[in-house]
Amino acid sequence: MKRKFLPVLLLAFLPACTLLQRLCRYRPAHATPEEAERVEFPFIVPEKSRLEIPGTTAAAIQLAMDDFRPRDVKPHRGATQEEECLYRRESFNVSAFPGTEGVVFVRFVLNPDACPLRDPVLDAGATYAVDVRGWRILAVQ
Template identity: 55%
Template sequence: MLLTACALFQRPPRPLHAPPAEASQVQFPLDLPKEERLIIPGTVFKAVQLAMEDFLPWDVQPHKGATADEICLYQRGSYDITTAPGPEGVLFVRFTVKDDTCNSGGPILDMGATYAIDVKAWRILAIQH
């Protein structure tokens, strides 16, 4: 019975890596271009990761018979993320569907959420849908 219960605790999937032949073709720059570089502070990254795991867990799957638009909404890459500092120790993290990503008929307004993340205790304080 214990072995069966252990099967319920799945680890997140490991990322895919390109084959060595393809990887050997990558040319790394000496430095990342300043005009295109984006520095994400570790606190912001961790807050976004915490909120994303609640908003769209890595192992969630579309329901049977889902439409193409519904399947699209299950893809983390379909969302833009906006962050902003709140009161001391709080970071707001907002997920919004990218324009024209999942629906050719216009923007999807009722999807997404804003999270208030406690960056001291690393917990979700509140969610606004």
């Protein structure tokens, strides 16, 4: 008798799983319509300040950053200003370079101007090897 209800039970929970996935998916914050109206997009982007980043490289950087500094991780209670700064994604400079056979290396290095550190931090960064064919992290150094 219990086995008869198992498929019904699974079908009942399936929509809840889908709903929770949608609720938990990260979506960036958007400005109010009033703020958005004040933004003036340039007609032409100056070549000197333009960065062209291939889509696979941009996606590799995002994948590595999501592992290096996940969006949902917050500093511990009582963290110092230095520690809070080290948790922020924008405290790190990023460089990316192609490897062989579908690998992109992504390096995060602490921006020395981002955090007012009393003592030097030697191991705040990391280098990721990202497989851009299977979209997975191969190794971290």
